[in-house]
Amino acid sequence: MPEKLRATNFDELDRRIVVATQEGLPLCPRPYHALAERLGTSAAEIMSRLEAMVADGTIRRLGAIPNHYALGYRANGMSVWDIHDNELQTAGTTVGALDFVTHCYHRPRRPPAWPYNLFAMVHGANRGEVEEKVAQIADILKHSAGAHDVLYSTAILKKTGLRITA
Amino acid sequence: MCQRRSGSTKRRQPPVDNIDRAIINTLQGGFPIRERPYAAAAAVIGITEQELIQRIERLIEAQTLSRFGPLFNAEKLGGAVCLCAMEVPADDFDRTAGRVNAFVEVAHNYARDHPFNMWFVLATEYPPDIAEAAARIEEATGYAVHEFPKIDEFYVGLKLDA
Numbered sequence: 001m002p003e004k005l006r007a008t009n010f011d012e013l014d015r016r017i018v019v020a021t022q023e024g025l026p027l028c029p030r031p032y033h034a035l036a037e038r039l040g041t042s043a044a045e046i047m048s049r050l051e052a053m054v055a056d057g058t059i060r061r062l063g064a065i066p067n068h069y070a071l072g073y074r075a076n077g078m079s080v081w082d083i084h085d086n087e088l089q090t091a092g093t094t095v096g097a098l099d100f101v102t103h104c105y106h107r108p109r110r111p112p113a114w115p116y117n118l119f120a121m122v123h124g125a126n127r128g129e130v131e132e133k134v135a136q137i138a139d140i141l142k143h144s145a146g147a148h149d150v151l152y153s154t155a156i157l158k159k160t161g162l163r164i165t166a
Numbered sequence: 167m168c169q170r171r172s173g174s175t176k177r178r179q180p181p182v183d184n185i186d187r188a189i190i191n192t193l194q195g196g197f198p199i200r201e202r203p204y205a206a207a208a209a210v211i212g213i214t215e216q217e218l219i220q221r222i223e224r225l226i227e228a229q230t231l232s233r234f235g236p237l238f239n240a241e242k243l244g245g246a247v248c249l250c251a252m253e254v255p256a257d258d259f260d261r262t263a264g265r266v267n268a269f270v271e272v273a274h275n276y277a278r279d280h281p282f283n284m285w286f287v288l289a290t291e292y293p294p295d296i297a298e299a300a301a302r303i304e305e306a307t308g309y310a311v312h313e314f315p316k317i318d319e320f321y322v323g324l325k326l327d328a
Contacts, residue, residue: 047199059236067231088318
């Protein structure tokens with residue numbers, strides 16, 4: 001299902017770097033040196049591995065990972081759209097570029113219960129704000145979408161990240 | 167020094183000031199990979215290395231930041247993720263949530279207001295484990311698991327403004 005498996009040159013040291021940094025970088029003046037010491041290698045090696053991971057997308061981004069709830073984005077609506085197959089690429093690209101859409105994916109329909117094939121996550125301070133943004137998407141997609149719906153989250157039942165074990 | 171923080175202490179959030187905002191808004195990517203990266207990033211914001219480190223520590227403690235470091239692409243690491251949904255009767259929802267959450271493969275789980283009312287993300291180190299985990303969840307709960315694997319991802323930028 002994932003479109004691409006790990007880069008063929010992903011080795012044991014890369015894996016150890018992932019395990020050592022997945023909860024965050026050391027908060028000290030020379031974090032890459034601190035990692036190097038912990039992993040028994042050189043800082044230059046750590047930095048070149050991290051640069052390679054950024055370059056090939058293994059690291060999506062490096063820096064501050066905000067908690068959107070703490071930033072005041074209290075409402076999150078998963079908007080879902082039934083898009084004509086031949087317009088999906090254009091619709092997805094357009095919706096993904098909107099500044100209030102934080103994730104945008106093509107996923108399979110599961111008929112008859114689920115006719116939607118485009119998922120766009122919309123965050124806002126409250127439901128009214130999310131609804132207003134979804135209305136903007138609806139306007140943009142009015143010629144390429146059939147039905148749509150918005151599923152608001154009512155509770156976070158569990159939230160942990162992916163954990164790679166050492 | 168260099169203690170890692172769990173960020174799990176619940177604490178009332180102190181107000182976020184303009185410097186915190188600058189940190190959150192400018193450092194959601196592109197953190198330098200060089201000998202003294204905090205010093206380099208701090209210079210851009212106009213504060214000292216020490217102040218940047220202390221503010222990041224504080225933002226993590228206050229849970230304004232989930233963490234500070236790399237955001238990995240699970241699939242590039244050889245792992246797999248899959249969004250799944252279940253339709254669970256209201257009177258069985260809590261018991262089912264407990265059973266679903268007990269699976270280590272369940273990374274996130276959200277209640278949503280729709281007949282498909284439980285949405286969770288399976289994350290596994292090896293792709294074949296997704297289908298297997300879904301099957302075990304069906305067995306443990308008695309409800310069908312609908313899988314919504316990502317077919318295509320449309321680019322989104324860095325967008326959460328503080």
